[in-house]
Amino acid sequence: MQPRSTAELQAALAKVAIVLVEPKYAENIGAAARGAMNMGVSQLIVVRREAPDREKMARMATHHAVSLLDNLALFPDLETALAPFSVVVGTTARQGRQRRPPNTPRVMVEKVIPLLAENRVAILFGPEHRGLTNDDLKFCKFTSSIPTAEFTSLNLAQAVAIHCYELYHGLLFGDGAADSSPKLAATRELEGMYDHVAQLLRQVEFLKEGRAEGENDYWMNSIRKFFGRQELQAKEVKMIRGFCKQFLRYEKEKRG
Amino acid sequence: MQPRSTAELQAALAKVAIVLVEPKYAENIGAAARGAMNMGVSQLIVVRREAPDREKMARMATHHAVSLLDNLALFPDLETALAPFSVVVGTTARQGRQRRPPNTPRVMVEKVIPLLAENRVAILFGPEHRGLTNDDLKFCKFTSSIPTAEFTSLNLAQAVAIHCYELYHGLLFGDGAADSSPKLAATRELEGMYDHVAQLLRQVEFLKEGRAEGENDYWMNSIRKFFGRQELQAKEVKMIRGFCKQFLRYEKEKRG
Numbered sequence: 323m324q325p326r327s328t329a330e331l332q333a334a335l336a337k338v339a340i341v342l343v344e345p346k347y348a349e350n351i352g353a354a355a356r357g358a359m360n361m362g363v364s365q366l367i368v369v370r371r372e373a374p375d376r377e378k379m380a381r382m383a384t385h386h387a388v389s390l391l392d393n394l395a396l397f398p399d400l401e402t403a404l405a406p407f408s409v410v411v412g413t414t415a416r417q418g419r420q421r422r423p424p425n426t427p428r429v430m431v432e433k434v435i436p437l438l439a440e441n442r443v444a445i446l447f448g449p450e451h452r453g454l455t456n457d458d459l460k461f462c463k464f465t466s467s468i469p470t471a472e473f474t475s476l477n478l479a480q481a482v483a484i485h486c487y488e489l490y491h492g493l494l495f496g497d498g499a500a501d502s503s504p505k506l507a508a509t510r511e512l513e514g515m516y517d518h519v520a521q522l523l524r525q526v527e528f529l530k531e532g533r534a535e536g537e538n539d540y541w542m543n544s545i546r547k548f549f550g551r552q553e554l555q556a557k558e559v560k561m562i563r564g565f566c567k568q569f570l571r572y573e574k575e576k577r578g
Numbered sequence: 579m580q581p582r583s584t585a586e587l588q589a590a591l592a593k594v595a596i597v598l599v600e601p602k603y604a605e606n607i608g609a610a611a612r613g614a615m616n617m618g619v620s621q622l623i624v625v626r627r628e629a630p631d632r633e634k635m636a637r638m639a640t641h642h643a644v645s646l647l648d649n650l651a652l653f654p655d656l657e658t659a660l661a662p663f664s665v666v667v668g669t670t671a672r673q674g675r676q677r678r679p680p681n682t683p684r685v686m687v688e689k690v691i692p693l694l695a696e697n698r699v700a701i702l703f704g705p706e707h708r709g710l711t712n713d714d715l716k717f718c719k720f721t722s723s724i725p726t727a728e729f730t731s732l733n734l735a736q737a738v739a740i741h742c743y744e745l746y747h748g749l750l751f752g753d754g755a756a757d758s759s760p761k762l763a764a765t766r767e768l769e770g771m772y773d774h775v776a777q778l779l780r781q782v783e784f785l786k787e788g789r790a791e792g793e794n795d796y797w798m799n800s801i802r803k804f805f806g807r808q809e810l811q812a813k814e815v816k817m818i819r820g821f822c823k824q825f826l827r828y829e830k831e832k833r834g
Contacts, residue, residue, distance in 0.1 A: 328677070335727075357736050362727030386729045421584070422750055468743065469750050471591070471618030473642045480613050480739040483732075487724065487740050494678055494725050 331493055332362065334438045338489065339365035339407070340482055343400055343458055344449040348374040350478040352382030352391070354447075357483030359387035361490035367395045367444070369403050382479075400446075404461050405510035407444040408556075409437050412454050412462035413481060415474045423467035427488040430466040435492050440505040445485055450478050460546055461509055507559040512549070515559045518566035519545060525573055587749055588618065590694045594745065595621035595663070596738055599656060599714055600705040604630040606734040608638030608647070610703075613739030615643035617746035623651045623700070625659050638735075656702075660717050661766035663700040664812075665693050668710050668718035669737060671730045679723035683744040686722040691748050696761040701741055706734050716802055717765055763815040768805075771815045774822035775801060781829055 326334070340358050345351050351374050355366050368374060379391050397403035404410055411430060416423050434443055446462065448454035459465065468476060468484055476484075507515075520542060523529040529538045552558075582590070596614050601607050607630050611622050624630060635647050653659035660666055667686060672679050690699055702718065704710035715721065724732060724740055732740075763771075776798060779785040785794045808814075 353733060353736070356733055359729050360724075360726045360732050360736075382733075384731070386731065426747070426751075428747070468616075469747060470616045471746065473615050475640070475642065476616050477609060477612055477638075477735070477739070479733070480609070480616075480736055483736040484740060484743050490727065491682070491684070491725060495682075 326493060334435070334493055335362040335490070336364070337438050337442050338363050339367050339442070339444050340486070341367040341369065341400075341403060341444045341446045342478070342482075343369045343446055343454060345370065345374070345447075345478060346450050347478075348376075348378035349382045350450065351394075352379035352387075353479030354482040355379065355383040355390040355394075356387040357479055358486050359383075359390055360483070361486035363486050363489070364390060365393070365395075366390045367397065367403050369397050369400050371398055400458055400461065401509070401513055404444055405513075406442055406508055408441040408506040408508040409434060409443040409463055410461045410509060411443065411445045411464045411466055412459045413445065413447050413466050413468075413485065414459070415453055415476075416467045416470050421469075423469055425465050425467055426469055427466050427485050428492070430464050431488045431492040432496075433464060434489075435496060437503045437506070439503050441503065442508070445489075447478060447482060460543060463550060504553060504555050507554045507556045511556055511559045512554065515549075515554075515563050515566075516542070516546065518563045518570075522566045522569055525570060582749060590691070590749055591618040591746070592620070593694050593698050594619050595623050595698070595700050596742070597623040597625065597656075597659060597700045597702045598734070598738075599625045599702055599710060601626065601630070601703075601734060602706050603734075604632075604634035605638045606706065607650075608635035608643075609735030610738040611635065611639040611646040611650075612643040613735055614742050615639075615646055616739070617742035619742050619745070620646060621649070621651075622646045623653065623659050625653050625656050627654055656714055656717065657765070657769055660700055661769075662698055662764055664697040664762040664764040665690060665699040665719055666717045666765060667699065667701045667720045667722055668715045669701065669703050669722050669724075669741065670715070671709055671732075672723045672726050677725070679725055681721050681723055682725055683722050683741050684748075686720050687744045687748040688752075689720060690745075691752060693759045693762070696759050698764070701745075703734060703738060716799065719806060760809060760811050763810045763812045767812055767815045768810065771805075771810075771819050771822075772798070772802065774819045774826075778822045778825055781826060 340354060340363060342351060342354060345368065351368060358364070358366060373396055376391070380388055383391055411434065437443065446454060446458060448458065466485065468481060470476065520529060524531065529541060596610060596619060598607060598610060601624065607624060614622060629652055632647070636644055639647055667690065693699065702710060702714060704714065722741065724737060726732065776785065780787065785797060
Protein backbone atom coordinates (compact mmCIF):
# COMPACT_ATOMS: atom_id res chain seq x y z
CA MET A 323 0.00 0.00 0.00
CA GLN A 324 1.01 3.61 -0.53
CA PRO A 325 2.02 5.82 2.37
CA ARG A 326 -0.58 8.35 3.36
CA SER A 327 -0.65 11.80 1.79
CA THR A 328 -0.46 14.83 4.07
CA ALA A 329 -4.18 15.41 3.52
CA GLU A 330 -5.03 11.84 4.55
CA LEU A 331 -2.82 12.16 7.59
CA GLN A 332 -4.50 15.39 8.66
CA ALA A 333 -7.98 13.97 8.05
CA ALA A 334 -7.16 10.99 10.28
CA LEU A 335 -5.65 13.12 13.05
CA ALA A 336 -8.65 15.48 13.00
CA LYS A 337 -10.78 12.56 14.20
CA VAL A 338 -8.76 12.11 17.40
CA ALA A 339 -9.27 13.80 20.76
CA ILE A 340 -7.23 13.58 23.94
CA VAL A 341 -9.55 13.50 26.96
CA LEU A 342 -8.06 14.38 30.34
CA VAL A 343 -10.32 13.16 33.13
CA GLU A 344 -10.08 15.40 36.21
CA PRO A 345 -6.47 16.47 35.76
CA LYS A 346 -5.24 18.17 38.94
CA TYR A 347 -2.49 20.43 37.59
CA ALA A 348 -3.07 23.02 34.88
CA GLU A 349 0.63 22.73 33.98
CA ASN A 350 0.06 19.12 32.98
CA ILE A 351 -2.83 20.13 30.73
CA GLY A 352 -0.56 22.66 29.03
CA ALA A 353 2.29 20.17 28.64
CA ALA A 354 -0.14 17.56 27.27
CA ALA A 355 -1.46 20.14 24.77
CA ARG A 356 2.07 20.73 23.52
CA GLY A 357 2.80 17.00 23.19
CA ALA A 358 -0.45 16.45 21.29
CA MET A 359 0.22 19.41 18.99
CA ASN A 360 3.72 18.07 18.16
CA MET A 361 1.99 14.98 16.79
CA GLY A 362 -0.77 16.81 14.92
CA VAL A 363 -3.54 16.04 17.42
CA SER A 364 -5.53 19.23 17.90
CA GLN A 365 -8.56 18.34 20.02
CA LEU A 366 -8.18 18.50 23.77
CA ILE A 367 -11.06 17.79 26.14
CA VAL A 368 -10.93 18.30 29.90
CA VAL A 369 -13.48 16.70 32.21
CA ARG A 370 -13.51 18.85 35.34
CA ARG A 371 -15.89 21.12 37.22
CA GLU A 372 -13.72 24.25 37.26
CA ALA A 373 -11.88 25.71 34.30
CA PRO A 374 -8.11 25.19 34.72
CA ASP A 375 -5.80 28.18 35.25
CA ARG A 376 -5.20 29.57 31.80
CA GLU A 377 -1.83 31.15 32.50
CA LYS A 378 -0.35 27.99 34.04
CA MET A 379 -1.56 25.96 31.07
CA ALA A 380 -0.23 28.43 28.51
CA ARG A 381 3.24 28.52 30.09
CA MET A 382 3.71 24.78 29.51
CA ALA A 383 1.89 24.68 26.16
CA THR A 384 4.22 27.37 24.71
CA HIS A 385 2.67 29.79 22.23
CA HIS A 386 2.71 27.16 19.48
CA ALA A 387 0.09 25.02 21.20
CA VAL A 388 -2.07 27.85 22.52
CA SER A 389 -4.62 27.15 19.77
CA LEU A 390 -5.42 23.86 21.53
CA LEU A 391 -6.13 25.74 24.74
CA ASP A 392 -8.35 28.24 22.89
CA ASN A 393 -10.39 25.33 21.56
CA LEU A 394 -10.23 23.33 24.78
CA ALA A 395 -13.60 21.77 25.51
CA LEU A 396 -14.56 21.59 29.19
CA PHE A 397 -17.20 19.10 30.36
CA PRO A 398 -18.49 18.46 33.87
CA ASP A 399 -18.85 14.71 33.30
CA LEU A 400 -17.25 12.05 31.15
CA GLU A 401 -20.40 10.65 29.56
CA THR A 402 -21.33 14.02 28.08
CA ALA A 403 -17.76 14.55 26.88
CA LEU A 404 -17.72 11.20 25.11
CA ALA A 405 -21.18 11.49 23.51
CA PRO A 406 -19.96 12.00 19.91
CA PHE A 407 -17.14 9.42 20.01
CA SER A 408 -17.62 5.88 18.75
CA VAL A 409 -14.18 4.52 19.67
CA VAL A 410 -13.00 5.21 23.22
CA VAL A 411 -9.56 4.11 24.46
CA GLY A 412 -8.73 4.01 28.17
CA THR A 413 -5.11 4.28 29.26
CA THR A 414 -4.10 2.41 32.41
CA ALA A 415 -0.90 1.75 34.32
CA ARG A 416 0.86 -1.55 33.77
CA GLN A 417 -0.54 -4.10 36.23
CA GLY A 418 1.65 -5.67 38.93
CA ARG A 419 4.00 -8.33 37.62
CA GLN A 420 2.79 -8.36 34.05
CA ARG A 421 6.05 -7.15 32.54
CA ARG A 422 4.93 -7.20 28.90
CA PRO A 423 1.41 -5.78 28.77
CA PRO A 424 -0.50 -7.22 25.79
CA ASN A 425 -2.28 -3.96 25.05
CA THR A 426 0.62 -1.58 24.52
CA PRO A 427 0.09 1.78 22.78
CA ARG A 428 1.60 0.23 19.63
CA VAL A 429 -0.89 -2.63 19.61
CA MET A 430 -3.78 -0.27 20.39
CA VAL A 431 -2.81 2.11 17.60
CA GLU A 432 -2.77 -0.75 15.07
CA LYS A 433 -6.37 -1.54 15.97
CA VAL A 434 -7.54 2.07 16.08
CA ILE A 435 -5.99 3.43 12.88
CA PRO A 436 -8.24 1.43 10.50
CA LEU A 437 -11.28 2.72 12.43
CA LEU A 438 -10.32 6.37 11.93
CA ALA A 439 -11.79 6.44 8.43
CA GLU A 440 -15.34 6.29 9.78
CA ASN A 441 -15.12 6.98 13.50
CA ARG A 442 -14.14 9.64 15.99
CA VAL A 443 -11.65 8.37 18.55
CA ALA A 444 -11.17 9.56 22.15
CA ILE A 445 -8.09 8.57 24.16
CA LEU A 446 -8.72 8.90 27.91
CA PHE A 447 -6.18 9.70 30.61
CA GLY A 448 -7.05 9.62 34.31
CA PRO A 449 -6.02 12.05 37.06
CA GLU A 450 -2.37 12.21 38.14
CA HIS A 451 -2.79 10.48 41.50
CA ARG A 452 -4.97 7.50 40.60
CA GLY A 453 -5.63 7.06 36.89
CA LEU A 454 -8.98 6.07 35.38
CA THR A 455 -11.63 4.37 37.54
CA ASN A 456 -13.56 1.26 36.54
CA ASP A 457 -16.50 3.59 36.06
CA ASP A 458 -14.50 5.59 33.48
CA LEU A 459 -13.28 2.39 31.81
CA LYS A 460 -16.80 1.14 31.15
CA PHE A 461 -16.96 3.54 28.16
CA CYS A 462 -13.79 2.10 26.66
CA LYS A 463 -13.64 -0.23 23.70
CA PHE A 464 -9.87 -0.60 24.00
CA THR A 465 -7.33 -0.13 26.75
CA SER A 466 -3.66 0.75 26.45
CA SER A 467 -0.81 0.30 28.94
CA ILE A 468 2.65 1.77 28.42
CA PRO A 469 5.25 -0.86 29.32
CA THR A 470 7.42 0.36 32.18
CA ALA A 471 10.11 -0.84 34.58
CA GLU A 472 9.37 -1.12 38.32
CA PHE A 473 8.30 2.51 38.67
CA THR A 474 4.99 2.39 36.78
CA SER A 475 3.56 5.86 37.44
CA LEU A 476 4.08 8.10 34.43
CA ASN A 477 3.81 11.84 34.29
CA LEU A 478 0.42 12.64 32.72
CA ALA A 479 1.79 14.79 29.89
CA GLN A 480 4.50 12.21 29.08
CA ALA A 481 1.85 9.50 28.84
CA VAL A 482 -0.12 11.71 26.45
CA ALA A 483 3.05 12.44 24.44
CA ILE A 484 3.93 8.74 24.11
CA HIS A 485 0.42 7.83 22.93
CA CYS A 486 0.26 10.68 20.42
CA TYR A 487 3.76 9.75 19.20
CA GLU A 488 2.70 6.14 18.62
CA LEU A 489 -0.42 7.28 16.79
CA TYR A 490 1.49 9.69 14.57
CA HIS A 491 4.26 7.16 13.97
CA GLY A 492 1.67 4.53 13.01
CA LEU A 493 -0.08 6.88 10.60
CA LEU A 494 3.19 8.09 9.09
CA PHE A 495 4.97 4.78 8.65
CA GLY A 496 2.07 2.32 8.65
CA ASP A 497 0.29 0.99 5.61
CA GLY A 498 -1.64 3.38 3.41
CA ALA A 499 -5.23 4.53 3.54
CA ALA A 500 -7.42 2.95 6.16
CA ASP A 501 -9.48 0.03 4.93
CA SER A 502 -13.17 0.65 4.72
CA SER A 503 -14.06 0.36 8.40
CA PRO A 504 -17.55 0.15 9.87
CA LYS A 505 -19.12 3.30 11.29
CA LEU A 506 -19.59 2.29 14.90
CA ALA A 507 -22.24 3.60 17.25
CA ALA A 508 -21.18 6.68 19.22
CA THR A 509 -21.07 6.79 23.03
CA ARG A 510 -24.29 8.86 23.04
CA GLU A 511 -26.15 6.12 21.15
CA LEU A 512 -24.60 3.32 23.19
CA GLU A 513 -25.42 4.95 26.52
CA GLY A 514 -29.01 5.51 25.37
CA MET A 515 -29.17 1.84 24.46
CA TYR A 516 -27.81 0.74 27.85
CA ASP A 517 -30.46 2.91 29.54
CA HIS A 518 -33.16 1.18 27.52
CA VAL A 519 -31.73 -2.26 28.21
CA ALA A 520 -31.59 -1.49 31.94
CA GLN A 521 -35.23 -0.35 31.89
CA LEU A 522 -36.23 -3.55 30.19
CA LEU A 523 -34.26 -5.67 32.63
CA ARG A 524 -35.84 -3.88 35.59
CA GLN A 525 -39.26 -4.38 34.04
CA VAL A 526 -38.78 -8.14 33.83
CA GLU A 527 -37.14 -8.06 37.29
CA PHE A 528 -33.86 -9.36 36.00
CA LEU A 529 -32.45 -6.27 37.74
CA LYS A 530 -34.22 -5.88 41.07
CA GLU A 531 -34.91 -2.56 42.81
CA GLY A 532 -34.42 -3.89 46.34
CA ARG A 533 -31.10 -5.54 45.55
CA ALA A 534 -27.68 -4.31 46.62
CA GLU A 535 -26.55 -1.73 44.05
CA GLY A 536 -23.33 -3.66 43.36
CA GLU A 537 -25.20 -6.68 42.09
CA ASN A 538 -27.16 -4.72 39.49
CA ASP A 539 -23.91 -3.00 38.45
CA TYR A 540 -22.31 -6.40 38.04
CA TRP A 541 -24.96 -7.49 35.54
CA MET A 542 -24.94 -4.20 33.67
CA ASN A 543 -21.14 -4.35 33.37
CA SER A 544 -21.38 -7.88 31.99
CA ILE A 545 -23.90 -6.66 29.44
CA ARG A 546 -21.62 -3.74 28.54
CA LYS A 547 -18.74 -6.15 28.04
CA PHE A 548 -20.88 -8.39 25.85
CA PHE A 549 -22.10 -5.55 23.62
CA GLY A 550 -18.66 -3.91 23.74
CA ARG A 551 -17.19 -6.91 21.92
CA GLN A 552 -19.77 -6.74 19.12
CA GLU A 553 -18.54 -3.57 17.34
CA LEU A 554 -22.11 -2.35 17.27
CA GLN A 555 -23.02 -0.08 14.40
CA ALA A 556 -25.38 2.88 14.76
CA LYS A 557 -28.23 1.13 12.92
CA GLU A 558 -27.90 -1.95 15.14
CA VAL A 559 -28.07 0.15 18.29
CA LYS A 560 -31.20 1.77 16.88
CA MET A 561 -32.72 -1.65 16.31
CA ILE A 562 -31.96 -2.84 19.85
CA ARG A 563 -33.42 0.34 21.32
CA GLY A 564 -36.49 -0.08 19.10
CA PHE A 565 -37.03 -3.54 20.47
CA CYS A 566 -36.64 -2.34 24.08
CA LYS A 567 -39.08 0.52 23.52
CA GLN A 568 -41.63 -1.75 21.88
CA PHE A 569 -41.33 -4.26 24.70
CA LEU A 570 -41.82 -1.58 27.37
CA ARG A 571 -44.81 -0.13 25.50
CA TYR A 572 -46.37 -3.56 25.16
CA GLU A 573 -45.88 -4.31 28.86
CA LYS A 574 -47.39 -0.98 29.89
CA GLU A 575 -50.47 -1.47 27.67
CA LYS A 576 -50.95 -5.03 28.86
CA ARG A 577 -50.90 -3.91 32.47
CA GLY A 578 -52.73 -0.62 31.93
CA MET B 579 15.23 -15.98 19.75
CA GLN B 580 14.17 -15.97 23.38
CA PRO B 581 12.91 -12.82 25.06
CA ARG B 582 15.32 -11.26 27.52
CA SER B 583 15.27 -12.22 31.18
CA THR B 584 14.78 -9.47 33.75
CA ALA B 585 18.49 -9.71 34.58
CA GLU B 586 19.49 -9.27 30.92
CA LEU B 587 17.11 -6.33 30.60
CA GLN B 588 18.56 -4.65 33.69
CA ALA B 589 22.14 -5.29 32.55
CA ALA B 590 21.39 -3.66 29.20
CA LEU B 591 19.64 -0.64 30.75
CA ALA B 592 22.51 -0.14 33.21
CA LYS B 593 24.73 0.67 30.21
CA VAL B 594 22.60 3.63 29.14
CA ALA B 595 22.88 7.25 30.26
CA ILE B 596 20.72 10.23 29.40
CA VAL B 597 22.89 13.32 28.90
CA LEU B 598 21.22 16.72 29.12
CA VAL B 599 23.41 19.38 27.55
CA GLU B 600 22.93 22.76 29.23
CA PRO B 601 19.28 22.33 30.20
CA LYS B 602 17.83 25.66 31.27
CA TYR B 603 15.02 24.59 33.60
CA ALA B 604 15.60 22.39 36.65
CA GLU B 605 11.94 21.25 36.35
CA ASN B 606 12.76 19.69 32.98
CA ILE B 607 15.68 17.79 34.48
CA GLY B 608 13.36 16.43 37.18
CA ALA B 609 10.67 15.48 34.67
CA ALA B 610 13.29 13.82 32.44
CA ALA B 611 14.59 11.86 35.45
CA ARG B 612 11.08 10.55 36.10
CA GLY B 613 10.55 9.55 32.45
CA ALA B 614 13.92 7.77 32.37
CA MET B 615 13.19 5.96 35.65
CA ASN B 616 9.83 4.74 34.33
CA MET B 617 11.76 2.96 31.59
CA GLY B 618 14.50 1.57 33.85
CA VAL B 619 17.19 4.05 32.77
CA SER B 620 18.98 5.16 35.93
CA GLN B 621 21.96 7.25 34.82
CA LEU B 622 21.40 10.95 34.32
CA ILE B 623 24.21 13.32 33.35
CA VAL B 624 23.90 17.09 33.20
CA VAL B 625 26.42 19.22 31.34
CA ARG B 626 26.21 22.65 32.91
CA ARG B 627 28.39 25.00 34.95
CA GLU B 628 26.06 25.47 37.94
CA ALA B 629 24.26 22.70 39.77
CA PRO B 630 20.52 22.85 39.02
CA ASP B 631 18.03 23.76 41.78
CA ARG B 632 17.52 20.55 43.72
CA GLU B 633 14.03 21.35 45.00
CA LYS B 634 12.67 22.25 41.56
CA MET B 635 14.11 19.04 40.12
CA ALA B 636 12.75 16.87 42.93
CA ARG B 637 9.23 18.26 42.60
CA MET B 638 8.98 17.02 39.00
CA ALA B 639 10.94 13.81 39.55
CA THR B 640 8.54 12.71 42.35
CA HIS B 641 10.09 10.76 45.22
CA HIS B 642 10.29 7.61 43.09
CA ALA B 643 12.95 9.09 40.82
CA VAL B 644 14.88 10.98 43.47
CA SER B 645 17.60 8.28 43.35
CA LEU B 646 18.48 9.51 39.84
CA LEU B 647 18.94 13.02 41.19
CA ASP B 648 21.10 11.73 44.06
CA ASN B 649 23.36 10.04 41.51
CA LEU B 650 23.15 12.86 38.99
CA ALA B 651 26.57 13.49 37.48
CA LEU B 652 27.37 17.13 36.72
CA PHE B 653 30.09 18.00 34.20
CA PRO B 654 31.26 21.41 33.03
CA ASP B 655 31.84 20.22 29.45
CA LEU B 656 30.48 17.58 27.12
CA GLU B 657 33.77 15.94 26.16
CA THR B 658 34.57 15.09 29.79
CA ALA B 659 31.04 13.83 30.34
CA LEU B 660 31.26 11.52 27.34
CA ALA B 661 34.76 10.16 28.06
CA PRO B 662 33.67 6.64 29.14
CA PHE B 663 31.00 6.17 26.46
CA SER B 664 31.71 4.34 23.21
CA VAL B 665 28.31 4.85 21.55
CA VAL B 666 26.95 8.39 21.55
CA VAL B 667 23.53 9.27 20.10
CA GLY B 668 22.54 12.86 19.32
CA THR B 669 18.86 13.81 19.25
CA THR B 670 17.83 16.52 16.82
CA ALA B 671 14.58 18.13 15.72
CA ARG B 672 13.01 16.94 12.49
CA GLN B 673 14.45 19.00 9.63
CA GLY B 674 12.24 21.27 7.52
CA ARG B 675 10.09 19.42 5.03
CA GLN B 676 11.46 15.96 5.66
CA ARG B 677 8.19 14.52 6.97
CA ARG B 678 9.47 11.00 7.58
CA PRO B 679 12.93 11.27 9.15
CA PRO B 680 15.03 8.20 8.31
CA ASN B 681 16.67 8.11 11.73
CA THR B 682 13.65 7.85 14.04
CA PRO B 683 14.08 6.73 17.66
CA ARG B 684 12.80 3.28 16.62
CA VAL B 685 15.46 2.91 13.91
CA MET B 686 18.17 4.24 16.23
CA VAL B 687 17.19 1.82 19.01
CA GLU B 688 17.41 -1.13 16.63
CA LYS B 689 21.00 -0.19 15.86
CA VAL B 690 21.98 0.57 19.44
CA ILE B 691 20.49 -2.44 21.26
CA PRO B 692 22.95 -5.01 19.81
CA LEU B 693 25.83 -2.74 20.88
CA LEU B 694 24.69 -2.65 24.53
CA ALA B 695 26.32 -6.01 25.27
CA GLU B 696 29.80 -4.53 25.05
CA ASN B 697 29.39 -0.77 25.08
CA ARG B 698 28.15 2.09 27.21
CA VAL B 699 25.63 4.28 25.40
CA ALA B 700 24.94 7.99 25.94
CA ILE B 701 21.83 9.64 24.47
CA LEU B 702 22.28 13.42 24.20
CA PHE B 703 19.58 16.09 24.39
CA GLY B 704 20.30 19.76 23.73
CA PRO B 705 19.03 22.82 25.59
CA GLU B 706 15.33 23.73 25.41
CA HIS B 707 15.70 26.75 23.15
CA ARG B 708 18.08 25.50 20.47
CA GLY B 709 18.92 21.80 20.69
CA LEU B 710 22.38 20.32 20.13
CA THR B 711 25.01 22.29 18.21
CA ASN B 712 27.15 20.87 15.41
CA ASP B 713 29.98 20.93 17.93
CA ASP B 714 27.99 18.63 20.24
CA LEU B 715 27.00 16.39 17.34
CA LYS B 716 30.60 15.71 16.38
CA PHE B 717 30.77 13.19 19.26
CA CYS B 718 27.76 11.31 17.95
CA LYS B 719 27.87 7.98 16.15
CA PHE B 720 24.10 8.03 15.56
CA THR B 721 21.43 10.67 15.44
CA SER B 722 17.73 10.36 16.19
CA SER B 723 14.79 12.58 15.20
CA ILE B 724 11.29 12.14 16.58
CA PRO B 725 8.79 12.45 13.72
CA THR B 726 6.44 15.37 14.32
CA ALA B 727 3.72 17.38 12.62
CA GLU B 728 4.30 21.05 11.75
CA PHE B 729 5.17 22.06 15.31
CA THR B 730 8.55 20.36 15.67
CA SER B 731 9.77 21.67 19.03
CA LEU B 732 9.26 19.05 21.71
CA ASN B 733 9.33 19.55 25.45
CA LEU B 734 12.74 18.32 26.63
CA ALA B 735 11.39 15.83 29.17
CA GLN B 736 8.87 14.46 26.66
CA ALA B 737 11.67 13.91 24.13
CA VAL B 738 13.62 12.02 26.81
CA ALA B 739 10.50 10.01 27.74
CA ILE B 740 9.84 9.01 24.11
CA HIS B 741 13.43 7.88 23.57
CA CYS B 742 13.54 5.89 26.82
CA TYR B 743 10.16 4.37 25.95
CA GLU B 744 11.43 3.22 22.55
CA LEU B 745 14.57 1.77 24.12
CA TYR B 746 12.63 -0.10 26.79
CA HIS B 747 10.04 -1.27 24.26
CA GLY B 748 12.79 -2.52 21.96
CA LEU B 749 14.53 -4.40 24.77
CA LEU B 750 11.27 -5.86 26.08
CA PHE B 751 9.70 -6.95 22.80
CA GLY B 752 12.72 -7.19 20.52
CA ASP B 753 14.71 -10.31 19.81
CA GLY B 754 16.60 -11.96 22.66
CA ALA B 755 20.12 -11.51 23.93
CA ALA B 756 22.30 -9.07 22.03
CA ASP B 757 24.54 -10.68 19.46
CA SER B 758 28.20 -10.58 20.28
CA SER B 759 28.94 -6.98 19.41
CA PRO B 760 32.35 -5.37 19.14
CA LYS B 761 33.66 -3.35 22.07
CA LEU B 762 34.04 0.05 20.45
CA ALA B 763 36.52 2.72 21.47
CA ALA B 764 35.21 5.15 24.10
CA THR B 765 34.94 8.89 23.54
CA ARG B 766 38.05 9.42 25.72
CA GLU B 767 40.13 7.18 23.44
CA LEU B 768 38.66 8.63 20.26
CA GLU B 769 39.26 12.23 21.33
CA GLY B 770 42.87 11.33 22.25
CA MET B 771 43.26 9.82 18.80
CA TYR B 772 41.84 12.90 17.07
CA ASP B 773 44.31 15.05 19.05
CA HIS B 774 47.17 12.89 17.83
CA VAL B 775 45.89 12.91 14.26
CA ALA B 776 45.58 16.72 14.37
CA GLN B 777 49.16 17.03 15.67
CA LEU B 778 50.39 14.84 12.88
CA LEU B 779 48.45 16.80 10.26
CA ARG B 780 49.81 20.09 11.58
CA GLN B 781 53.31 18.61 11.54
CA VAL B 782 53.07 17.74 7.86
CA GLU B 783 51.28 21.07 7.26
CA PHE B 784 48.14 19.44 6.03
CA LEU B 785 46.53 21.64 8.69
CA LYS B 786 48.16 25.05 8.58
CA GLU B 787 48.61 27.36 11.56
CA GLY B 788 48.06 30.55 9.59
CA ARG B 789 44.87 29.34 7.95
CA ALA B 790 41.36 30.48 8.84
CA GLU B 791 40.16 28.35 11.78
CA GLY B 792 37.06 27.21 9.86
CA GLU B 793 39.16 25.52 7.18
CA ASN B 794 41.11 23.39 9.67
CA ASP B 795 37.79 22.51 11.36
CA TYR B 796 36.39 21.45 8.00
CA TRP B 797 39.21 18.94 7.50
CA MET B 798 39.06 17.65 11.05
CA ASN B 799 35.29 17.16 10.77
CA SER B 800 35.77 15.21 7.55
CA ILE B 801 38.31 13.02 9.31
CA ARG B 802 35.90 12.53 12.24
CA LYS B 803 33.19 11.47 9.80
CA PHE B 804 35.52 9.04 8.09
CA PHE B 805 36.67 7.41 11.33
CA GLY B 806 33.13 7.63 12.75
CA ARG B 807 31.92 5.26 10.04
CA GLN B 808 34.59 2.65 10.85
CA GLU B 809 33.24 1.40 14.21
CA LEU B 810 36.73 1.70 15.62
CA GLN B 811 37.62 -0.69 18.38
CA ALA B 812 39.78 0.28 21.35
CA LYS B 813 42.79 -1.67 20.08
CA GLU B 814 42.56 -0.07 16.64
CA VAL B 815 42.50 3.41 18.17
CA LYS B 816 45.58 2.46 20.17
CA MET B 817 47.32 1.36 16.99
CA ILE B 818 46.47 4.60 15.14
CA ARG B 819 47.70 6.65 18.09
CA GLY B 820 50.86 4.53 18.23
CA PHE B 821 51.55 5.32 14.60
CA CYS B 822 50.96 9.06 15.14
CA LYS B 823 53.25 9.12 18.19
CA GLN B 824 55.97 7.22 16.35
CA PHE B 825 55.72 9.55 13.36
CA LEU B 826 55.95 12.65 15.59
CA ARG B 827 58.92 11.20 17.49
CA TYR B 828 60.70 10.35 14.23
CA GLU B 829 60.11 13.82 12.82
CA LYS B 830 61.40 15.45 16.00
CA GLU B 831 64.54 13.34 16.06
CA LYS B 832 65.20 13.91 12.39
CA ARG B 833 64.95 17.65 12.83
CA GLY B 834 66.59 17.71 16.31
